[in-house]
Amino acid sequence: MKQLLQVELLRTSLYRTRIKVSQALENLVQHVETYTEFDPLLVPPHPSNPWVNEDVTYWQLTASLVDVPTEKRVRKWGLSMEDLLCDPTGVQEFTNYLQKEKSEENILFWLAVNDLRRSSQSQVLWKIQEIYENFVKHGAPREVNIDNQTMDKVLEGMKNNSRYCFDAAQEHVYNLLLKKDCYPRFIRSDYYKNLLANGIQPLQKKR
Structure with a gap:
């Protein structure tokens, strides 16, 4: 029996998708080169390093929510939607843009599902x-566009009052609507270009 399991594992491994080490290293190097400038431990932060002095300007500029983000921070949002959504200010600006475009239902649904997942029982x-009521049912005020198969998964999960009942719908909205439609439009928009143009560019302070 044990030998049969080993044979099956080996057979399965033959069809497993693999990536060449050279390609993996190339991807890793590219990732490091892309993100190095955004790492304050690798590149001295402006206007000064808060780890070696008492200047709190850097912490103020990089707070979770700011009225005017730095130009560098806005540029990072343009690297990927993940980078945008990891930044509360990025989420706020993305939402503001979508509200102006009358298409905010997708990001609001995504945020609501995240909030549900973290909520108390x-x-x-x-x-x-x-x-x-707000996003999923037919005719909802901010109805999101999901297919019948995804809707069936949602309704099945709701029968058990599961906090994860909207996960399939959230994944659908994230991959097919936000990532492939809303995010590219945001990055190409005048709204984003204005954020870049008006972003703060702190100068290095003299030691």
């Missing part, structure tokens, strides 16, 4: 119903 039931 006592909040789960009413938040499920709120998300369904």
Whole structure:
């Protein structure tokens, strides 16, 4: 029996997608080169290094939510949607843009599902119903565009009052609507270009 399992594992490994070491290293080097300038431990932060002096300007400029982000911060949003959505200010600006475009339902749904996942058990039931009423049911005020198969998964999960019942719909919205449509439009938009142009560019302070 053990030998049969080993044979099956070996047979499976023959069809497993693999990547060449050279390609993996090339991808790693490219990633490092792209993100090095955004790492304050590798590149001295401007206007000064808060780890070696008492100047708090850097912390103020890089706070979670700021009215005017730095130009460098805005540029990082242009690297990937993941970088944009990891930054609360990025999420705020992305949402503002989509609201101007009258297409904010996708990002608001994505945020609501994230919030549901982190909620206490006592909040789960009413938040499920709120998300369904606002975003999912046919004719909802901010109805998101999901296919029938995804809708079936949502309804099945709702029967169990699962905090994860909207995960399939969230993945659908993320990959097919936000990543392939909303995010590229945002990066190409005048709104984003204005954020870049008006971004703060702190000067290095003299030691």
